[in-house]
Amino acid sequence: xxxxxALGAVILTAAALAWAxxxxxxxxxxxxxxxxxxxxxxxxxxxxxxxxxxNHMKVLNHQRDETVxxxxxxxxxxxxxxxxxxxxxxxxxxxxxxxxxxxSCHSYxxxxxxxxxxxxxxxxxxxxxxxxxxxSAHYAHKLAATAGSKISAEEMAKVAR
Amino acid sequence: MNTMKQKSSENAxxxxxxxxxxxxVAGATAAGLAxxxxxxxxxxxxxxxxxxxxxxxxxxxxLVDSTKCATGCNECVSACSTENGWTPVAESxxxxxxxxxxxxxxxxxxxxxxxxxLPMMCQHCAEPPCxxxxxxxASFKRxxxxxxxxxxxxxxxxxxxxxxPYKARSLVHENLHDTQKPDVPRGIGxxxxxxxxVQKVDRGDGTTACVEACTAAGHNALVFGDLNDxxxxxxxxxxxxxTKEVRxxxxxxxxxxxxxx
Numbered sequence: 001x002x003x004x005x006a007l008g009a010v011i012l013t014a015a016a017l018a019w020a021x022x023x024x025x026x027x028x029x030x031x032x033x034x035x036x037x038x039x040x041x042x043x044x045x046x047x048x049x050x051x052x053x054x055n056h057m058k059v060l061n062h063q064r065d066e067t068v069x070x071x072x073x074x075x076x077x078x079x080x081x082x083x084x085x086x087x088x089x090x091x092x093x094x095x096x097x098x099x100x101x102x103x104s105c106h107s108y109x110x111x112x113x114x115x116x117x118x119x120x121x122x123x124x125x126x127x128x129x130x131x132x133x134x135x136s137a138h139y140a141h142k143l144a145a146t147a148g149s150k151i152s153a154e155e156m157a158k159v160a161r
Numbered sequence: 162m163n164t165m166k167q168k169s170s171e172n173a174x175x176x177x178x179x180x181x182x183x184x185x186v187a188g189a190t191a192a193g194l195a196x197x198x199x200x201x202x203x204x205x206x207x208x209x210x211x212x213x214x215x216x217x218x219x220x221x222x223x224l225v226d227s228t229k230c231a232t233g234c235n236e237c238v239s240a241c242s243t244e245n246g247w248t249p250v251a252e253s254x255x256x257x258x259x260x261x262x263x264x265x266x267x268x269x270x271x272x273x274x275x276x277x278x279l280p281m282m283c284q285h286c287a288e289p290p291c292x293x294x295x296x297x298x299a300s301f302k303r304x305x306x307x308x309x310x311x312x313x314x315x316x317x318x319x320x321x322x323x324x325x326p327y328k329a330r331s332l333v334h335e336n337l338h339d340t341q342k343p344d345v346p347r348g349i350g351x352x353x354x355x356x357x358x359v360q361k362v363d364r365g366d367g368t369t370a371c372v373e374a375c376t377a378a379g380h381n382a383l384v385f386g387d388l389n390d391x392x393x394x395x396x397x398x399x400x401x402x403x404t405k406e407v408r409x410x411x412x413x414x415x416x417x418x419x420x421x422x
Contacts, residue, residue, distance in 0.1 A: 068311050071215035071303060073363050080343055093339070118312055118348030120341045 034108040035099045039085040046076045056082075060115075079115065084123045093121040209365065220306035221285070221357050221416060222388040223372070224395050224404065228421035229382035230278040237280050237383065238263050240374030244358060246342040260331035260347075262355045263371060268422075277422055280371065280383075283308055283329040283355035284407065285416030291321035291330065300352070306388075306416055307357045317350040326408050330354040357385070357416075388416065 039045070045052055047059075059077040066072040075081045083094050086101040094102045095116045102121075106113055209216070241263045242249050253259035263282040269275070289308045291300045299315035302308050310321075310330075322330045336349050344360040347353050358369035368385050375383040386395035404418040 064313060066214075068309070068313065069301065069303070071209075071305070071359070071363050072213070073211045075211070083343070096339070116339065117336075118341065118346040118351070120343045120346070121339050122343065124343045 031108060034104040036104065037088060037099070037101065039101075040087065040089055042085040045085075046081075079119055080124070083119075083121065087121070087123050092123075095121040209363070211363070215303050215305040215307075215363075217304040217306075218389060220287075220388045221362065222306070222386065222395060223285075223357070223369075223417045224384040224398055224420065225279055225417065226382045226384075226402075226420045227277050227279040229380050230280070231378075231380050231382075232267065232276065232278055234278075234378065234380065235265055236374040236378045236380075237371035238265055240370040241282075241355070244342075244361075244370035245345045245356070246340065246347065247353075255334065258332070258334050260333055260353060262331070262353070279419060279422065281327060281329070281407075282371075282417070283325075283357075284327050284413070285355075285357060287414035287416070289413070290324040290326065290411075294320040294324040296320065303359075305362075307359055307362070308354075309356055309359065310352050310354065312346065312348065312351040312353075315351040317352060319352060321352055325354075326411055326413075 047055075060079055060082075063074075063077040064079070067078070086094050088094070088097070088100045091097050091100055094100050098104065098107060100121075102113065102115075239249065241247075245262060247260045247262060250256050250259045250261055250264075263280050266279050266281050268277045268279070270277075285302075285306055285308050287302075287306065289300070289302055291308065292302055295301075296318060297314045297316055299311045299313075300308070300321045301311060317332060319332055322328075322332065330352050331354065332352050333347060333349050337347065341347055345356075358366075358371075361369060372383040372385040375381065384395045384398055386393040388396060388399075390396060399418065402420050404420045405422055406413075406415040406418060407422070
C-alpha cells in the first residue's frame with residue numbers, strides 16, 4: 001500500500017512537472033509574436049523580406065520627399081502601393097485592428113508611427129468601407145439640400161451602404 | 162612627319178566643317194521643337210512620366226470668367242470636397258473652423274447693386290507670402306508653380322494663414338479618423354489649401370475637379386492649363402479677354418486670373 005502511494009506520488013509529481021514544463025515556454029515567451037499575414041494581392045514584395053523589414057522606413061521616407069516636393073510618383077516604395085497589397089481582407093485596412101499588417105509589428109516593437117494620422121489606411125476604391133467619408137457625406141449633403149432637411153449620421157451611413 | 166601633320170589637319174578641317182554643319186542642323190531641329198511648343202510643352206504637361214519631377218517648363222494656372230459664374234451654383238466647391246475628401250462646411254460640426262479649399266463669393270457693388278460671382282481659392286502666387294513666412298519650409302512652391310504644404314514638416318503654426326491675402330488656407334483642427342482619400346493625405350494639426358488637384362495633374366489629367374464640374378454643369382466659367390504654353394487654351398483666352406489679378410497691388414504674380422471683376 002505504501003509502495004502504491006509512493007508510486008502515485010511519483011506519477012503525480014511527474015505529471016505536474018510535465019504540465020509545468022509544457023506551460024513554461026509560453027510564460028518566458030514575452031509579448032505575443034506579431035501576426036504577419038501574406039499580402040492579399042501580388043506575388044512578392046518589391047524587395048526581399050529581409051530588406052523590407054530593415055529598410056522600409058528609409059525607402060518610405062525617401063520616397064515621401066520625392067513625391068511631395070518634386071512630384072515623382074513611382075510605385076515601388078510608395079506607401080499607397082504598400083497599402084494596396086497589404087490591406088487585410090477582414091478590415092480592408094493596414095492599421096484598423098491589432099492584427100493588421102502595419103500595426104501588428106509596430107505594436108510588438110513598440111514603435112509608434114504617425115503615417116496614418118494623415119494617410120488613408122485603406123486602398124483606393126474601398127469607399128464602402130468608410131461609411132462616413134467625405135464622398136458619402138457629400139452625397140448625403142446633396143440629398144439633404146434637395147430635401148431641405150438635416151440628415152443624421154445614421155442616415156448618412158445608410159445612404160453610403 | 163610634317164606632311165603627315167599637314168594631312169591630318171587637312172582631314173580635320175573638312176570633318177570639323179561637317180561637324181559644324183551637323184551641329185547647326187541639330188540646333189535648328191532643336192529650335193524647331195522649341196518653336197513648336199504646342200507639341201513639346203503639351204508632352205511635358207500631360208505626359209510626364211511618373212519617375213520625372215515636375216518641371217518649371219510648365220506653370221499651371223486658372224482663368225475664372227466671373228461673367229459665366231452662376232449665382233447659387235456651388236458645383237466647383239462640392240466637386241473639390243468630393244475629390245479631396247474635405248467635409249463640406251455645412252456638414253461640419255464646427256463650421257467656423259472647418260477646412261475650406263475653395264469657396265464661392267457673391268459680391269455686390271454698393272452703388273450699382275451689380276452682382277459678381279466668383280470662386281476664391283489659393284491663387285498659386287509666383288511669389289507666395291505663405292512660403293516666405295513658413296518657419297519650417299513646409300509651405301513651398303513646386304517647380305510647376307503649384308503652391309503646396311508639406312505635411313511632413315508642417316507644425317501647424319498658421320503663420321501662412323495669416324500671411325495669405327486671399328484667406329485661402331485652413332488648419333485641420335480635428336482628427337479625421339481615417340476618412341482621407343488614398344490620393345489626398347491630410348490630417349490634424351496641418352495647414353492645407355487648394356492644390357490645383359496635384360494628384361490629377363500628376364496623373365496627366367491636365368484638369369482639376371472644379372474645372373471638370375463647372376464644365377459638366379455647362380457654365381464653362383473655369384479654364385485650367387499651362388500658362389507657359391502659348392498654344393494652351395488658357396493662354397489663348399488670356400490673350401483674348403481682359404483679366405485681373407485679385408490684389409494686383411501686392412505684385413505676387415498670381416496663377417489664378419479673373420475676368421469680369
